[in-house]
Amino acid sequence: MLKTTIVLLMLALVASLGSGFYYLMLDQGNKEKKRTVHSLGVRLGIAAVLLTLVIYGVATGQLGHVNPWDTGP
Numbered sequence: 525m526l527k528t529t530i531v532l533l534m535l536a537l538v539a540s541l542g543s544g545f546y547y548l549m550l551d552q553g554n555k556e557k558k559r560t561v562h563s564l565g566v567r568l569g570i571a572a573v574l575l576t577l578v579i580y581g582v583a584t585g586q587l588g589h590v591n592p593w594d595t596g597p
Contacts, residue, residue, distance in 0.1 A: 526581050533574045540567040 544563035551557040581587030 526577065526586050530574065530577055530581070533570055533577070536570050537567060537574070540570060 540563055544560055544567065547557075547559040547563055551559060578587065
């Protein structure tokens, strides 16, 4: 469940990045439109949630690595 949420948040980051680029190209030179700034705010919020989920997953042991060549500490 946690890994699925992380993947969905990464896809949302890419979508927000694309919308920010679209609004940047569409609103060139228009100081009244703030859609690019709003897209940046959404992207920062998604990134903060993503970082929190990754830290939570590592702290609880739900995320980690299992490599056959790594015997551990």
